[in-house]
Each structure stands twice: as C-alpha cells, then as structure tokens.
Amino acid sequence: MKNLMKRSIVLVALMVGFLSNAENLNSAIKLSKIESKLVNLTLSQLSDNVNFEITDEEGVSLYTEFVNVARFSKNYNFEFLSNGNYFLEFHGETKIRKIPFTIVNDELVILEDEEKVINKPSISVDQDMVNIALRSLNKEDILDIKFYDSNDRLLYTELVTGENIIGKRINTGELLKGAYSVILKYKGETFIEEIRK
Incomplete structure (x- = not known):
C-alpha cells in the first residue's frame, strides 16, 4: 500500500511539473520577416532548451x-530553399510548435494562422513501473503506445484517448533484465524512449 501511494505521488508530481512548463514555448517565439527570404527569430523567456528545425513537407x-x-x-x-x-x-x-511557411516566386510567407502545437508525452520509470503522461486537449486525441523488447518483439500495445491528462502505467516487474523501447505516436509525431531494466 505504501508503494502504491508513493508511486501515485510521483505520478501526480510529474503531471504537475509537466503542466506548469507547458505554456513556456507558446509565449517565447517571435518571427519577423525582414526581406523576401530573410526572417528574424527571437526566443525569449526560455526556461528550457529549444531545438529549432526547418523541415520540408515530408518531415525531412x-x-x-x-x-x-x-x-x-x-x-x-x-x-x-x-x-x-x-x-x-x-x-x-514539453511541446513541439510547428509554424508552416511557403515559398512562392522567391517570396517567403509565414502561415502563423495554421500553426500547430503538439504536447509531448512524458515518460518516467519508477522501479518496475513505466509512467506515461500526456496533456490532451480534446477527446479525439489518440495516443498510440507500443512497448518492445530488445529483439523488437511487441510486448504491449494500446490506443488511449482522452481529454485533459492521459495517464498510463506499464508494469515491467515480471520482465527479464535488459533493454526495452517505448514508442509513442501522437498527432503525426513519434516519440521513442529506451528503458533499461
């Protein structure tokens, strides 16, 4: 009973921390077009590290x-480009922010109205429990969870839907020591976490 209470407190603390940092990336980005293909990017008030990327339509x-x-x-x-x-x-x-832009006749157009914000799932390990948390914005959101062993054998799979916070726990207590992978798919993004037992 004590272990269950301790694990529940850890999961709640993880979710509270997850939610408190969730808005940080939204207010921190400002894009300003200077010339036809010249853009100023300003990132401010960042409390966590940010990886900035330019990708094409295929995600390359x-x-x-x-x-x-x-x-x-x-x-x-x-x-x-x-x-x-x-x-x-x-x-x-805790988030991925995707701002589409197009280049037509050597002119760059930022499509800020079509911006997507994707909450990242959070994965933590507490003894034999793998905890997965995701802040979901609507009932239609689907989180695809897959759990593999080191030989790429699927050990667990589930599609989870929900509103507000999606939480899932996977008990690894009966598994052998070794390497495992959690693969999560959410809103077109894939998140991979390697776990050692």
Missing part, C-alpha cells in the same frame, strides 16, 4: 540548431 530536416540560453535573436536567410511548403519547428521540453 533541412536545418537544425540547438538553443540553450534564456534569450536568443538571430536572422536566418532562407535563400537555399526553393519554391515549396516548409515548417519551422521548435522542440521544447
């Missing part, structure tokens, strides 16, 4: 930069 990374300061401002020249559709992706600790 064309440029990446890691930012680990509280305030950051830099001009980016997108001359190397041809006509097409792209994304500016900002990967924070």
Whole structure:
C-alpha cells in the first residue's frame, strides 16, 4: 500500500511539473520577416532548451540548431530553399510548435494562422513501473503506445484517448533484465524512449 501511494505521488508530481512548463514555448517565439527570404527569430523567456528545425513537407530536416540560453535573436536567410511548403519547428521540453511557411516566386510567407502545437508525452520509470503522461486537449486525441523488447518483439500495445491528462502505467516487474523501447505516436509525431531494466 505504501508503494502504491508513493508511486501515485510521483505520478501526480510529474503531471504537475509537466503542466506548469507547458505554456513556456507558446509565449517565447517571435518571427519577423525582414526581406523576401530573410526572417528574424527571437526566443525569449526560455526556461528550457529549444531545438529549432526547418523541415520540408515530408518531415525531412533541412536545418537544425540547438538553443540553450534564456534569450536568443538571430536572422536566418532562407535563400537555399526553393519554391515549396516548409515548417519551422521548435522542440521544447514539453511541446513541439510547428509554424508552416511557403515559398512562392522567391517570396517567403509565414502561415502563423495554421500553426500547430503538439504536447509531448512524458515518460518516467519508477522501479518496475513505466509512467506515461500526456496533456490532451480534446477527446479525439489518440495516443498510440507500443512497448518492445530488445529483439523488437511487441510486448504491449494500446490506443488511449482522452481529454485533459492521459495517464498510463506499464508494469515491467515480471520482465527479464535488459533493454526495452517505448514508442509513442501522437498527432503525426513519434516519440521513442529506451528503458533499461
């Protein structure tokens, strides 16, 4: 009973911390177009590290930069991009923010109205329990959970839906020592966590 209470407190603490940091990436990003393919990116009030990426329509990374300061401002020249559709992706600790932009006739257009914010699932291990938490915004959100052993054998799978917070616990107590993988799919993104037992 004490262990169950202790694990429940850990899961609640994880979720509270998860929610308190969730809004950080939203207010921290400002994009300003300077010229046809020149954009200023300002990141401010960051409390966690941010990975900035430019991807094409297929999700192929064309440029990446890691930012680990509280305030950051830099001009980016997108001359190397041809006509097409792209994304500016900002990967924070708890969120991914995707801002689409297009280049037509050598002119860059930022489509901020079509921006997507994706909450990242959180994975933690407490003794023999794998805890998965996700802040979900609506009932239609689906989290696909898969748990594999080191030989890529599927040990557990579940589709979880929900509103507010999705929480799931996987008991690994009866599994042998070794390496395992948790693969989560949510809103077109894949999150992989390697776990050692």
